[in-house]
Amino acid sequence: MSGYMAGVLAILGINVIFAYGIYLTAAAGQLNLGGAGFQAIGAYAAAILSVELGFGIVSTIVLATLAGALIGFLIAFPILRTRGVYMVLATFAFAEVVVGIILNSDTLGGAMGMIMFDYIETPAVLWTAAGVVAFVFYLMSTPIGLAMRAVHDDEPVADLMGVNNRAIQVAAFASGGALAGLSGALYAFYFGFVEVQYFNAFLSIFVLLYVLIGGTQTAWGPLIGAAFFTLIPEALRIGEDWRFLIFGVLIVLMMIVRPEGIVTRDAIDRIVARLMPGDRRA
Amino acid sequence: MLIVQQILNGIMLGGIYVGVAVAFTLTIGILNFLNFTIPVLFMLSGMIGWSLSFYGLPFGLSEPLGWLPSLGIGIICAILASLVVERFTYRYFKAKHGDATEHAIPLVSSLGFLLIFEYMVLIAHGSDPRGFHTPFGDLDLRFAGLVISIPQILSLVVSLAIVAGLSMLLRRTQLGRALRATAENPDAAVLMGIEVNRIVPVVFVLTGLLCGLAGALFAVNYGEVSPYMGDQVGTKAIAGMVIGGLGSVWGAIAGGLIVGLTETLSIHFFGATSAQITVWGLLLVLLLFRPKGLFGHNAIGKGKF
Numbered sequence: 001m002s003g004y005m006a007g008v009l010a011i012l013g014i015n016v017i018f019a020y021g022i023y024l025t026a027a028a029g030q031l032n033l034g035g036a037g038f039q040a041i042g043a044y045a046a047a048i049l050s051v052e053l054g055f056g057i058v059s060t061i062v063l064a065t066l067a068g069a070l071i072g073f074l075i076a077f078p079i080l081r082t083r084g085v086y087m088v089l090a091t092f093a094f095a096e097v098v099v100g101i102i103l104n105s106d107t108l109g110g111a112m113g114m115i116m117f118d119y120i121e122t123p124a125v126l127w128t129a130a131g132v133v134a135f136v137f138y139l140m141s142t143p144i145g146l147a148m149r150a151v152h153d154d155e156p157v158a159d160l161m162g163v164n165n166r167a168i169q170v171a172a173f174a175s176g177g178a179l180a181g182l183s184g185a186l187y188a189f190y191f192g193f194v195e196v197q198y199f200n201a202f203l204s205i206f207v208l209l210y211v212l213i214g215g216t217q218t219a220w221g222p223l224i225g226a227a228f229f230t231l232i233p234e235a236l237r238i239g240e241d242w243r244f245l246i247f248g249v250l251i252v253l254m255m256i257v258r259p260e261g262i263v264t265r266d267a268i269d270r271i272v273a274r275l276m277p278g279d280r281r282a
Numbered sequence: 283m284l285i286v287q288q289i290l291n292g293i294m295l296g297g298i299y300v301g302v303a304v305a306f307t308l309t310i311g312i313l314n315f316l317n318f319t320i321p322v323l324f325m326l327s328g329m330i331g332w333s334l335s336f337y338g339l340p341f342g343l344s345e346p347l348g349w350l351p352s353l354g355i356g357i358i359c360a361i362l363a364s365l366v367v368e369r370f371t372y373r374y375f376k377a378k379h380g381d382a383t384e385h386a387i388p389l390v391s392s393l394g395f396l397l398i399f400e401y402m403v404l405i406a407h408g409s410d411p412r413g414f415h416t417p418f419g420d421l422d423l424r425f426a427g428l429v430i431s432i433p434q435i436l437s438l439v440v441s442l443a444i445v446a447g448l449s450m451l452l453r454r455t456q457l458g459r460a461l462r463a464t465a466e467n468p469d470a471a472v473l474m475g476i477e478v479n480r481i482v483p484v485v486f487v488l489t490g491l492l493c494g495l496a497g498a499l500f501a502v503n504y505g506e507v508s509p510y511m512g513d514q515v516g517t518k519a520i521a522g523m524v525i526g527g528l529g530s531v532w533g534a535i536a537g538g539l540i541v542g543l544t545e546t547l548s549i550h551f552f553g554a555t556s557a558q559i560t561v562w563g564l565l566l567v568l569l570l571f572r573p574k575g576l577f578g579h580n581a582i583g584k585g586k587f
Contacts, residue, residue: 256370
């Protein structure tokens with residue numbers, strides 16, 4: 001595996017984990033436009049634990065993931081007081097505040113960022129990503145996943161059917177925060193440094209786009225979305241500016257052709273029906 | 283005296299945010315659509331205005347134009363770009379999927395257009411900020427030790443006048459009544475004989491006009507434009523809109539001014555990078571106690587995405 005390939009795959013792995021973090025909240029009907037804030041918390045938690053406090057790599061990553069979960073849990077209560085556009089913008093405000101605090105903090109390195117001493121290689125990132133994908137697929141097949149889907153589709157009806165909406169939404173924020181935090185910790189260890197400028201508003205927007213364009217109906221969505229938008233720009237070997245221009249055109253076209261995302265429940269059912277003609281599940 | 287000066291500066295800065303915040307609140311109030319192309323429409327009018335005053339019309343059709351016609355054409359281009367967005371985001375999905383706002387489709391599409399317009403300008407002109415020269419570059423009004431720049435006063439007056447005119451339009455005219463009916467219930471509006479398909483482009487024309495004008499005023503005020511000028515102003519205007527309450531024109535004015543004041547006072551007391559914490563922190567705390575903003579309507583902006 002060439003160094004270039006390894007780099008692309010590691011970024012893909014980190015983006016996939018990050019996208020699943022945003023997907024978990026989206027699957028429960030909440031758009032999280034503050035992804036960069038959660039990822040920054042994971043990355044900086046990893047930097048402090050590893051560099052300042054001397055924790056090992058594995059325990060640092062686990063604790064950074066828990067930090068993401070804790071913040072997601074705590075922020076869920078004020079954010080869930082708001083609805084619709086207000087909620088989307090409240091998550092956006094949360095990310096801006098997190099980045100602003102890091103930028104103004106001397107212990108966190110401010111605009112200079114922090115340098116990591118330990119580092120991990122591509123395979124570690126990819127195995128973690130595979131574990132996360134398996135976990136989310138499993139989660140979506142459990143009653144909890146079904147309850148999330150019910151809350152996503154129709155809150156009052158889910159409530160009538162005995163789903164505890166508030167618990168599901170809080171759990172979605174906490175677990176989403178955990179995965180975003182995990183992706184941040186992996187980012188810090190893989191690249192060997194964290195700088196706050198990376199965690200900007202465009203990062204939050206892009207990761208939400210991965211999820212929405214991949215499709216929020218099934219657990220395939222974020223995987224396909226993140227892969228599509230990480231690998232396609234690499235395949236288009238052209239200038240940076242042209243890449244983003246084409247990215248924008250693809251987004252507009254995609255919304256015209258497949259407004260519900262690349263992968264939909266309907267599409268999966270049809271593929272299953274074609275592969276297994278005897279299976280009447282669809 | 284320094285603090286009074288800072289408050290004045292804050293109000294002037296808020297005046298720029300007001301126009302953009304009103305554009306945001308209008309599209310959300312009437313169409314329930316968070317239009318992310320608004321920051322680039324603001325940028326387009328400034329950058330196209332600069333390009334015309336520096337190079338003249340494309341393909342060597344003319345000498346460099348004066349600052350006023352340049353900015354005028356810039357504003358027209360912002361309106362045209364807004365109509366392009368309408369054609370490919372809102373109208374299309376409205377026709378095909380019924381109540382498209384149920385999904386986040388127009389929102390995602392508008393993010394696509396944000397990238398398209400921003401990188402078109404970056405490819406054409408690069409990322410450097412460009413100076414924009416007007417005859418009244420440093421025309422200041424000095425009064426009891428305070429410095430007020432005349433373009434800033436003018437721009438505040440112009441944005442408030444536009445918003446007051448808009449408010450009159452919504453309240454008094456036939457068109458305004460049709461817009462408000464569409465905002466309340468598009469289906470019922472159709473039954474009442476309002477051609478909703480003709481009303482929607484009006485919202486986008488107003489959006490383009492407000493953003494284009496704000497961009498032109500920004501260019502005149504600060505004497506500098508850049509492809510990124512919309513990002514900062516756009517996000518601060520969003521904060522202003524949320525603080526004021528979605529869908530409320532006067533709320534957007536109050537919110538825009540509050541954000542401008544918070545920003546300058548925060549920079550004055552806590553340093554250059556503190557505004558990000560104070561502005562967005564204020565928003566979060568406010569939403570905690572008033573989840574619909576200061577003057578927000580109960581029903582607006584809370585629908586499911």
